[in-house]
Amino acid sequence: MRFNRAYMNLIKQLPPSLVEESWKHLTTRKRNCLTELEACGIDPGIEDFLQHEIIVYNRKKKRQRRSPLPLENLSYNTIMSNQETQTQDTAPICDHEEEIHCRVKKELDSLSQQLLKFNEKTFGSFMQEITKQHEEWVNANNKLRSEIERQKIQLHKTEKLLASLKSQ
Incomplete structure (x- = not known):
């Protein structure tokens, strides 16, 4: 597996696993398959393919970096209004405020305890x-x-x- 040196700036933008997959894709696909000798050469199709792979890879990285909404942005009112919107036409709205509040409180207490244990285990001796x-x-x-x-x-x-x- 050796891409032409002209593509080194593109190859450096991809992890080694994707470089290997790209090579296999170019040399083993059923339609428009290139020989290894052709794949080692300079071809606008190869450059376009590598640029496409870089774009796809960067999009995936960007999606993975997105963090979920912080808990402080989720309020009970938001949850209830979403439920009301979803069930407005199908069923009457039940008042489960206390039950939801208890479940959320229990979950937060559990997460808090887990975090304390983790921190104690990780940073205790330090x-x-x-x-x-x-x-x-x-x-x-x-x-x-x-x-x-x-x-x-x-x-x-x-x-x-x-x-x-x-x-x-």
Whole structure:
């Protein structure tokens, strides 16, 4: 499998698996099949095909990057208005507000617990190490402060002694 060097800028835009699939597609498809020698050459059809593959690949990546709506944007009123719209013509609307609220609350509590467990498992030892290090720094800082205070007192005493020696 060797595309012509003229297509390297296009090939670099695709993952290796898609490059391999593109090669197979060009050399093994039933209609307009190219020999390996032809596929190694320069052909506007090959360039068009690779550009098409890049476009398709980028669209897929773009779709995968789209994130779902955040939970804060979903409110109970939105859910209810959607349900009302869907069932407006078919059945009378039932008041399930409390039931839906309870289910959503349970699900959020469950997700919150899972997140806490995950964070504790993932970052627990890291946080313990940081806490231990912080406590060591605080203790060292306190020792330095008390040493500074002791030195200040001794300096003050020495200054008094010098002053009294000067006056004599």
